[in-house]
Amino acid sequence: MTEIEIKEIEDRYKLASPGPWKSLIEGRDVESGDSFIMTGIAEGEDIWSEKRDEDIYLIGATTADQDFIAHARQDIPKLLSEIKRLKSNDTSAI
Template sequence: MTTYEPPTDEELAAMEELAEAATPGPWFIRFLDDEHAMNLVAISTVPDTGHHERWPDFDHHELVAATLVQQPRYVDVADERWDENAQFIANARQDIPRLLAEIKRLRQLLAEKGRQDLEA
């Protein structure tokens, strides 16, 4: 199991900068299909319709990333966790900013508690 060191303030700032620079959210998983992508699992700025649209019936400008493109096979992770990876990526768009805000809030509380302890 990997162990992680707490992020420094500089690392948190860098993570926040990356999150702010990314395409605005929320992001969603889309299940699309076409003769080139074949069963495309994508991360999109709009929700999935459940119709597995084929291009050109979906707007490629709505796609942020893909976790499965089978024809030709150029996005196809060996462990076959396409849907799980897509869910992780899509959720990261809203989860990372929330986690960063919570870390900052907790650090602020700890700093205030430390000042109170010093004053007592």
């Protein structure tokens, strides 16, 4: 993976709604109507906090798709950090 590709991925995640994101599935996590991704609220924080950003609603997504998308907001920064760490230790390793 090139430095340009890493920078492009980093730029995209930084422009996304603030994290963390949490997948809430109707019938599994909530009983209020729709499945959605809640953004900007950490575990244990008040869901009505002013820090909360707009919810994300997906049409046609499976539960696995929605969970993957929601987790990507937290996973991508971690993966990029690990890639950078590995590259700084040994540029031939990647």
